[in-house]
Amino acid sequence: MPKIMIIEDDPAIREELALLLENEGYTTLVITKFTDIPAQAAQEHPNLILLDIGLPGKDGFSLCAALRKAVPAPVIFVTSRDAGADEVRALSLGGDDYITKPYSVPVLLARIKAVLRRSGSGPEQADLLEAGELRLSLTKGVVSSGGKAVELSRNELQILACLMVHTGQIVSRADLIDALWDNQIYIDDNTLSVNMTRLRGKLAEIGLPDAIKTRRGMGYQL
Amino acid sequence: MTLREFLSNRLKCIALQVICVGLATLFLFTTGTQPGVLVILLIVFLLVFLTVNMLDFFQQRARLLELKSILDGLDRKYLFTECVPQPKGLFEQRLFDLVRLAGRDMTGAVSDAQASQREYREYVERWVHEIKTPLTAARLICRELDGGTRRKLIAELSQIEAHVERALFYARAENPEQDCLFRQIELEEIVVRAIENHRSLLIQNCIQVETEGLDCIVYTDEKWAVFILGQLLQNAARYRGEAPVITISAHALGKQVRLTVSDNGIGIPAHELPRVFDRGFTGSSGRSRGGSTGMGLYLCRKLSGFLGLGLEIASKEGKQTTVTLTFPAKENLTKL
Numbered sequence: 001m002p003k004i005m006i007i008e009d010d011p012a013i014r015e016e017l018a019l020l021l022e023n024e025g026y027t028t029l030v031i032t033k034f035t036d037i038p039a040q041a042a043q044e045h046p047n048l049i050l051l052d053i054g055l056p057g058k059d060g061f062s063l064c065a066a067l068r069k070a071v072p073a074p075v076i077f078v079t080s081r082d083a084g085a086d087e088v089r090a091l092s093l094g095g096d097d098y099i100t101k102p103y104s105v106p107v108l109l110a111r112i113k114a115v116l117r118r119s120g121s122g123p124e125q126a127d128l129l130e131a132g133e134l135r136l137s138l139t140k141g142v143v144s145s146g147g148k149a150v151e152l153s154r155n156e157l158q159i160l161a162c163l164m165v166h167t168g169q170i171v172s173r174a175d176l177i178d179a180l181w182d183n184q185i186y187i188d189d190n191t192l193s194v195n196m197t198r199l200r201g202k203l204a205e206i207g208l209p210d211a212i213k214t215r216r217g218m219g220y221q222l
Numbered sequence: 223m224t225l226r227e228f229l230s231n232r233l234k235c236i237a238l239q240v241i242c243v244g245l246a247t248l249f250l251f252t253t254g255t256q257p258g259v260l261v262i263l264l265i266v267f268l269l270v271f272l273t274v275n276m277l278d279f280f281q282q283r284a285r286l287l288e289l290k291s292i293l294d295g296l297d298r299k300y301l302f303t304e305c306v307p308q309p310k311g312l313f314e315q316r317l318f319d320l321v322r323l324a325g326r327d328m329t330g331a332v333s334d335a336q337a338s339q340r341e342y343r344e345y346v347e348r349w350v351h352e353i354k355t356p357l358t359a360a361r362l363i364c365r366e367l368d369g370g371t372r373r374k375l376i377a378e379l380s381q382i383e384a385h386v387e388r389a390l391f392y393a394r395a396e397n398p399e400q401d402c403l404f405r406q407i408e409l410e411e412i413v414v415r416a417i418e419n420h421r422s423l424l425i426q427n428c429i430q431v432e433t434e435g436l437d438c439i440v441y442t443d444e445k446w447a448v449f450i451l452g453q454l455l456q457n458a459a460r461y462r463g464e465a466p467v468i469t470i471s472a473h474a475l476g477k478q479v480r481l482t483v484s485d486n487g488i489g490i491p492a493h494e495l496p497r498v499f500d501r502g503f504t505g506s507s508g509r510s511r512g513g514s515t516g517m518g519l520y521l522c523r524k525l526s527g528f529l530g531l532g533l534e535i536a537s538k539e540g541k542q543t544t545v546t547l548t549f550p551a552k553e554n555l556t557k558l
Contacts, residue, residue, distance in 0.1 A: 010355045016362035054351070080354035084403035084445050102357040102383055104376075104421055105365055172369050177425050186417065188430035188467075 002121050003027040004112070005046035007037060007063070008078070009055050017050070024109060037063060038070035046073045047121040048112065051095075053079040053086070061093055068094045074119045076111065078103070106178060131167040131222055134211065136160055148206040155180060155187070156199040163212065163222040172219035196220070223286055228279045236275070243267050285310075300328050339396065346393040350386055357383060376422050381513075384456060388517050391449050395521065398528040402443045409472050409479060409549075410436040412444060416451035420459070427459050427466060434471035438479045440549040446525050450533075451483065453518040454545050458485035460514070461507055461543070477551030478532075484544040490537040498535060499523040 004026045008014045018028040029044050031037055034056050041049065049067060053060035064075050074096040079086070082100040090098050096115050099108060129136040133145045141157050142149050152160065162179045163171055173192060180187040196212070203211045213221045229236070246267075247260055293302050303322040309315045357379060364375050394401050413436050417424065424431060440447075458468045463486055472481045490498060494505040501520040508514030519535075526533040532548030 010359060012359035013355065013362060016359060016365075020362060020365060080351040080358070082445060083401055084443060085401075088403070101354040102361050102379070105361065107418055107421070174373060174425060175369060178421075181421060181425065186424070186431035186433075189428045190430070 001025060001027045002047035002116055003029055003044065005029045005031065005041060005044065005049045005073070007031045007034075007049065007055065007060075008052045009034065010052075020105065020109075021112075026112075034058075038066045041067055041073070042070045045071065047119070048116055049073050049075045050078050050112075051075050053077060053081055053090070061089060064090070064093045064095055074115050076115055078108075106181070129161060129164045131164045132211075134160075134164065134208065134222075136164055143202070143206065145206045145208055150202045150205050152199070152202065153195070155191070155195040156202065159192075159195055159199055163220060167222050170215050170219045170221045175219070223283050225279065228282070232275065232278075236271075239271050243271075300325060300332065343393045343396055346389060350390040350393075353386055357386070373422075373426065377426050380420075380422050384452075385515070387449065387452070388515070388521060391446075391521055391525065392517070395524050395528070398525070402446065402528060404441055404443055406439055406441055406552075407444055408436075409438045409440050409481060412440070412442075412447045412451060413470055413481075415444070415448045416455060419448065419452055420455045423456065423459050424468075427462055429459055429462065430465075430467045432467065432469045434469065436470070436472050438472050438474055440479050441552045442529055442531070442549055446529055447531075450522045450525055450529075450531070450547070451481075453522050454483045457518060458483065458487055458543070460511065461485075461487040461489075463487045463540075475548070477553070479549040481547040481549065482544055483547070484542060486542050489539040489541050489543050490535075491539050492537075495535065495537060499533075 004021055006014060006017055006021075006028060008017065008031075014030055014032075018030050021028050029046055031040060033040075037058075049071075051060050051064060051067070055063065058066075060077060060079065064077070067073075067075060075094065076097045076099060077087075077090045077095045078099045078101065079090075080101040087098045096118070097111050099111055127137055127139050129138065134143060135145065136143045136157075138157070138161060141152050141154075143152055143160060144150075158180050159176055162176055173189065177187050177189070177192055180192070200209070200212055203209065211222060215221050243264065247264060250260060250263070251257075289306060292305055293299060296302060296305060303318065303325040306318070309318045361376065361379055364372050364379070367375065410433075413433060417431060455468065458466070465486075467486050469484045470481070471484075472479055474480075488507055490505060490507070494503075497503045498505065499519050499522070500516075502516040503520070504514040504516040508516065523533055525531075526547070530550040532546070532550075534546045534548075535543065536546075537543040
């Protein structure tokens with residue numbers, strides 16, 4: 001599991017961020033002593049560093065340069081400073097990305113994933129999801145049940161994966177749309193309905209026509 | 223200063239000169255001077271007076287023109303008295319001393335006001351950065367709540383963030399040159415950022431977003447452009463209609479790039495349209511729906527001015543609103 005080092009001076013954000021990232025399957029390393037951070041990093045070999053700029057003592061900019069010398073891990077600046085000059089400075093000092101607070105959780109996770117993928121230490125994603133008789137291969141985009149298999153489109157795959165991760169729970173339409181929203185593709189309610197119908201059709205092909213239940217006014221459930 | 227103005231100003235003096243000449247002539251005539259000599263004397267007198275007056279006129283006019291050109295060349299006009307050449311003549315000197323004293327007092331007052339405005343702006347910026355920390359923490363904590371409550375809270379947090387963001391840009395708009403960072407950027411990057419920033423708002427309101435032809439290069443400040451676009455998205459979401467759709471499209475117009483943000487919302491009544499960019503103006507829809515600040519479009523127009531962006535709005539009540547942003551050509555940016 002990729003190890004993420006969190007350098008942030010606000011205790012509430014520090015704790016919540018660590019919790020969030022651990023739930024997402026990352027190992028976290030929370031810095032609480034703000035002296036000699038590069039040495040702490042060198043000891044722990046993180047795969048990624050989340051770095052705040054406004055820190056007690058040394059600021060994030062100079063720290064970034066020092067961290068760059070100490071460890072090969074990519075650095076994402078996470079800061080409330082949003083002047084254009086700050087971003088340019090951060091990126092020129094070797095930062096890999098620059099996220100401004102307040103960020104939304106999905107955006108933060110997506111950017112972390114992207115930077116990890118670029119640096120070649122992305123999480124080994126569980127390729128195979130299972131729920132009851134359903135098996136979903138995320139890399140091949142194929143869902144199978146009882147020997148029969150069918151290929152899914154990107155959206156169908158995302159919807160099914162989201163439902164399978166929360167097997168038994170009700171997943172609201174808004175949550176599904178949230179999961180489907182990507183950088184360039186903006187899914188709306190109609191698109192979700194269309195994809196849901198298609199996905200059900202495909203599931204029917206492999207003998208599971210009623211796998212996804214509609215819970216009126218609440219969402220969907222697998 | 224025209225000759226007529228000069229003469230009418232000098233009227234008393236000239237009248238006095240004429241009276242003196244008349245009296246002298248009368249005196250000489252009664253004491254027996256020959257009329258021929260008198261006529262010559264009279265012509266000489268008049269010539270001397272005319273020359274002296276005309277010389278005065280040209281001198282004064284030259285002096286005034288010189289002062290005017292110094293004033294025109296000054297960036298801060300109130301520093302005029304500090305820059306003028308040494309005045310000639312005692313009266314002008316004293317006058318200048320007085321004006322200079324007044325000017326100095328004003329310079330002091332202006333620089334005090336500027337300092338306090340700068341301090342206030344710095345405070346607002348620091349405050350905005352500080353408030354973002356607990357907002358971020360609140361967003362992270364929200365994650366632990368169940369669906370409905372979480373979404374409602376995140377929507378409220380987004381509202382707070384939007385207000386905070388407007389306050390920050392309001393403060394920045396006072397000294398735009400400190401923040402503007404023009405560079406070449408893909409229009410798509412700006413649009414994606416703006417949409418990303420308003421992700422929860424758009425999803426919450428089931429808004430369909432369509433983008434088209436955004437692979438244009440523009441020269442602008444990314445942060446400001448994202449902010450302006452964000453205000454437009456917020457408006458489109460706030461004043462949405464049934465089955466809301468926002469279409470963001472762009473096309474090149476010579477060397478300029480024109481970006482249109484169009485929605486199928488409730489629109490703006492024609493008689494309110496000319497005032498939507500006014501500070502604090504909330505239209506009838508803004509008042510009936512509540513929560514309108516009348517600052518969004520005002521800030522858009524102000525910031526567009528600094529970025530050299532063309533900003534136009536058109537609307538059909540009950541049907542749609544279209545805002546057009548025209549990004550300037552690179553060559554035109556140097557004069558900003």
